[in-house]
Amino acid sequence: MDRIVLKSFGKINLGLDVVRRRTDGYHEVRMIMQTVGLCDTLTMRKTKGEKISMKCDLSFLPTDRKNLVYQAIELMKERYHISSGVAVDLKKRIPVAAGMAGGSSNCAAAIKGMSQLFGLDLSIEEMCEIGVSLGADVPYCIWGKTALAEGIGEKLTRLSPMPDCWILIAKPGISVSTAFAYKNLKLDQLEKHPDIDGMIRDLENQDLDGICSKLENVLETVTIPKHPVIRDLKEHLLEHGAEGALMSGSGPTVFGIYKEKHTARRALESLRGIQDVKQAYVVRPV
Numbered sequence: 001m002d003r004i005v006l007k008s009f010g011k012i013n014l015g016l017d018v019v020r021r022r023t024d025g026y027h028e029v030r031m032i033m034q035t036v037g038l039c040d041t042l043t044m045r046k047t048k049g050e051k052i053s054m055k056c057d058l059s060f061l062p063t064d065r066k067n068l069v070y071q072a073i074e075l076m077k078e079r080y081h082i083s084s085g086v087a088v089d090l091k092k093r094i095p096v097a098a099g100m101a102g103g104s105s106n107c108a109a110a111i112k113g114m115s116q117l118f119g120l121d122l123s124i125e126e127m128c129e130i131g132v133s134l135g136a137d138v139p140y141c142i143w144g145k146t147a148l149a150e151g152i153g154e155k156l157t158r159l160s161p162m163p164d165c166w167i168l169i170a171k172p173g174i175s176v177s178t179a180f181a182y183k184n185l186k187l188d189q190l191e192k193h194p195d196i197d198g199m200i201r202d203l204e205n206q207d208l209d210g211i212c213s214k215l216e217n218v219l220e221t222v223t224i225p226k227h228p229v230i231r232d233l234k235e236h237l238l239e240h241g242a243e244g245a246l247m248s249g250s251g252p253t254v255f256g257i258y259k260e261k262h263t264a265r266r267a268l269e270s271l272r273g274i275q276d277v278k279q280a281y282v283v284r285p286v
């Protein structure tokens with residue numbers, strides 16, 4: 001095989017709890033992760049010579065060692081003594097720096113792609129071990145679908161799939177860094193923690209109402225006071241028929257969950273006049 005095309009899906013967090021701050025600055029979390037049908041496309045091919053060359057349709061994204069895709073290829077070339085060159089072309093649709101793990105997902109796709117392109121036949125465990133050295137969310141992106149993520153995000157447990165529904169994703173035109181959100185979280189001042197175990201039971205029972213009533217993300221306590229547009233957007237989605245709404249990951253993307261496609265589409269239309277919203281899509285859980 002000389003060329004491979006991979007789909008790289010985004011995620012949302014249906015629940016995000018922080019349990020403990022570690023001495024290395026990372027945080028122990030309990031998160032319910034859900035892949036959604038919004039994806040980037042990664043095309044990889046072998047080239048003559050030894051170099052890695054990367055192209056991306058978003059000019060502001062790095063295409064050198066700063067890109068997680070580049071890092072994954074470089075690491076795997078070294079680890080598996082691959083001398084061939086690799087050319088990679090990335091087409092982005094997942095909002096960038098949005099709390100949807102776009103970069104981590106691209107990184108996971110590149111790890112899978114390298115394994116297939118060079119016949120490495122790596123196990124999921126091996127790919128996750130490589131992935132976690134590049135980002136806490138990468139192992140989950142290798143797994144995909146519905147999962148509980150613990151540790152720094154790398155300890156994964158498969159969960160029952162999310163009941164079918166429509167998810168409206170809306171990204172305001174602000175940026176929040178993941179490191180900033182975690183660093184500024186006042187763990188000892190949290191009044192309430194998300195009911196992650198209750199949501200796991202709701203997933204087992206395919207209880208969408210239960211899931212929607214338990215959507216909670218402790219990082220909102222950092223991002224909403226700084227960027228009230230996140231709260232406004234959640235309220236907007238709820239006023240337009242969402243069963244529940246939440247910020248994903250470290251934000252600023254907000255999602256709303258809908259039972260009917262037409263309600264979700266109408267809510268999407270209602271966002272058109274709102275200048276703060278830069279990207280919006282209606283998708284389904286994967």
Ligand SMILES: C[C@@](CO)(OP(=O)(O)O)[C@H](O)COP(=O)(O)OP(=O)(O)OC[C@H]1O[C@@H](n2ccc(N)nc2=O)[C@H](O)[C@@H]1O
Pocket residue numbers: 013016025026027028029031098099100101102104134135136137138151152153178179182183248249250251
């Ligand atoms: C918040 C979440 C929720 O899914 O996602 P995003 O908002 O990035 O999509 C993740 O925990 C983000 O994971 P990821 O984006 O892979 O994190 P990394 O690149 O490894 O870390 C970026 C920075 O975030 C902080 N960090 C990350 C993960 C973690 N469990 N504790 C942390 O404190 C650290 O300061 C770290 O330097």
Ligand SMILES: Nc1ncnc2c1ncn2[C@@H]1O[C@H](COP(=O)(O)OP(=O)(O)O)[C@@H](O)[C@H]1O
Pocket residue numbers: 061062066067068069095096097098099100101102103104106107178249250251
């Ligand atoms: N393949 C990639 N796609 C998007 N961003 C990337 C990628 N590689 C590195 N980055 C860098 O990572 C930062 C966070 O991007 P992203 O993964 O989209 O955010 P998040 O984890 O919040 O969803 C970006 O600002 C960008 O500079």
